[in-house]
Amino acid sequence: MKNTAQKLRFYLKTTDTRLWAQVLAAICYSILLIASMQRSGDYNYVKTQLAAVLIGFTAAVIISNADYNYIIDKWYVAAIIAVLLAVLVFIFGIRVSGTDDTAWINVFGYTIQPSEFIKICFIITLTKHFSVLKEKELLNKLWAVLSLCAHAIIPMAVIHIQGDDGTVLLFALVFIVMCLWAGIKLRYFAVFGAITAALVPLIWGFVMNDEHRNRLLALFFPDESTVTGYGWQQYQGKLSIAGGGLFGSGIFNGNRVQRGIVPEQENDFILTVAGEELGFIGCIIVLVLLLFIMLRILKTAKNSADYRGKLICGGVFALISSQVIINLGMVLGFFPVIGVTLPLFSSGGSSVICVLICIGLVQSVYTLKKEYP
Numbered sequence: 001m002k003n004t005a006q007k008l009r010f011y012l013k014t015t016d017t018r019l020w021a022q023v024l025a026a027i028c029y030s031i032l033l034i035a036s037m038q039r040s041g042d043y044n045y046v047k048t049q050l051a052a053v054l055i056g057f058t059a060a061v062i063i064s065n066a067d068y069n070y071i072i073d074k075w076y077v078a079a080i081i082a083v084l085l086a087v088l089v090f091i092f093g094i095r096v097s098g099t100d101d102t103a104w105i106n107v108f109g110y111t112i113q114p115s116e117f118i119k120i121c122f123i124i125t126l127t128k129h130f131s132v133l134k135e136k137e138l139l140n141k142l143w144a145v146l147s148l149c150a151h152a153i154i155p156m157a158v159i160h161i162q163g164d165d166g167t168v169l170l171f172a173l174v175f176i177v178m179c180l181w182a183g184i185k186l187r188y189f190a191v192f193g194a195i196t197a198a199l200v201p202l203i204w205g206f207v208m209n210d211e212h213r214n215r216l217l218a219l220f221f222p223d224e225s226t227v228t229g230y231g232w233q234q235y236q237g238k239l240s241i242a243g244g245g246l247f248g249s250g251i252f253n254g255n256r257v258q259r260g261i262v263p264e265q266e267n268d269f270i271l272t273v274a275g276e277e278l279g280f281i282g283c284i285i286v287l288v289l290l291l292f293i294m295l296r297i298l299k300t301a302k303n304s305a306d307y308r309g310k311l312i313c314g315g316v317f318a319l320i321s322s323q324v325i326i327n328l329g330m331v332l333g334f335f336p337v338i339g340v341t342l343p344l345f346s347s348g349g350s351s352v353i354c355v356l357i358c359i360g361l362v363q364s365v366y367t368l369k370k371e372y373p
Contacts, residue, residue: 075125
């Protein structure tokens with residue numbers, strides 16, 4: 001017992017306890033919101049979320065005790081896992097209620113979204129790719145940048161075929177941020193931006209389907225048909241948040257929450273539960289907790305011992321911040337609904353486990369950081 005206590009004290013001394021505390025606070029707040037939302041149905045979302053948190057924290061602690069350089073050097077293991085996960089979706093993929101894509105698999109009665117774990121593999125393999133180019137002083141050669149683009153396009157294309165375009169967008173944003181973080185020259189971003197702008201008509205006509213186009217058009221040309229159709233979820237979500245006022249109706253007291261008026265309120269629209277029952281203050285607390293987590297990740301990146309550590313933290317920061325911005329935009333009606341969860345808050349085992357594993361990677365970088373001045 002004494003030996004275990006000593007190990008625990010040493011672990012807490014060497015890892016970022018502030019980050020752990022912020023993540024734990026977010027998880028507890030999430031459980032509270034999910035427990036309140038659960039009144040609207042029979043499924044035990046809290047039980048599933050707690051199981052995912054337990055698995056995620058266990059994996060995060062194990063990873064935080066490992067050397068992130070060792071993990072990066074075993075990049076091919078991450079690549080193999082990513083390929084296997086993608087193949088499993090094509091063979092055993094299912095569509096879950098409330099979605100329009102076949103991006104889940106059923107494991108012992110639980111649905112798992114493999115693309116969440118492919119995100120982790122993507123950050124690891126891309127970090128290895130960047131570090132090799134950096135070591136050989138090839139980072140800003142044209143062919144090297146093209147190889148990085150190919151690295152990103154392959155998983156994005158596979159996930160697009162599965163129909164999960166929200167995750168495709170996240171991959172693109174993580175890639176762009178990591179390129180900036182890695183030191184890719186701005187001229188390449190200018191060229192990329194020009195090419196993307198030129199391809200917009202093709203993307204609109206051939207990549208996006210009718211539902212994608214209708215969801216986007218509903219943002220700019222709202223009318224009665226969009227409010228009752230593609231804009232229904234966002235319209236009801238905004239009503240719930242507005243109805244909560246400054247302090248809300250009280251936790252477990254939201255009438256709209258109990259009636260389940262907002263579709264997917266346990267998942268992508270969990271912020272509406274906070275808005276109705278805890279008001280504007282409750283929403284701000286959610287966002288402040290996430291902001292603190294992102295700032296701690298940035299601080300770890302700044303004090304990282306090497307280039308690889310900075311890139312790992314940069315990738316995790318990009319993933320979490322992109323999800324927060326997109327999810328907030330979806331709920332408030334600035335972006336179309338594309339199925340992006342709010343990190344650590346949305347109900348969904350795969351999403352929670354993914355974020356916690358990413359936090360474990362950041363903690364690994366923290367334990368091997370350079371000394372603070």
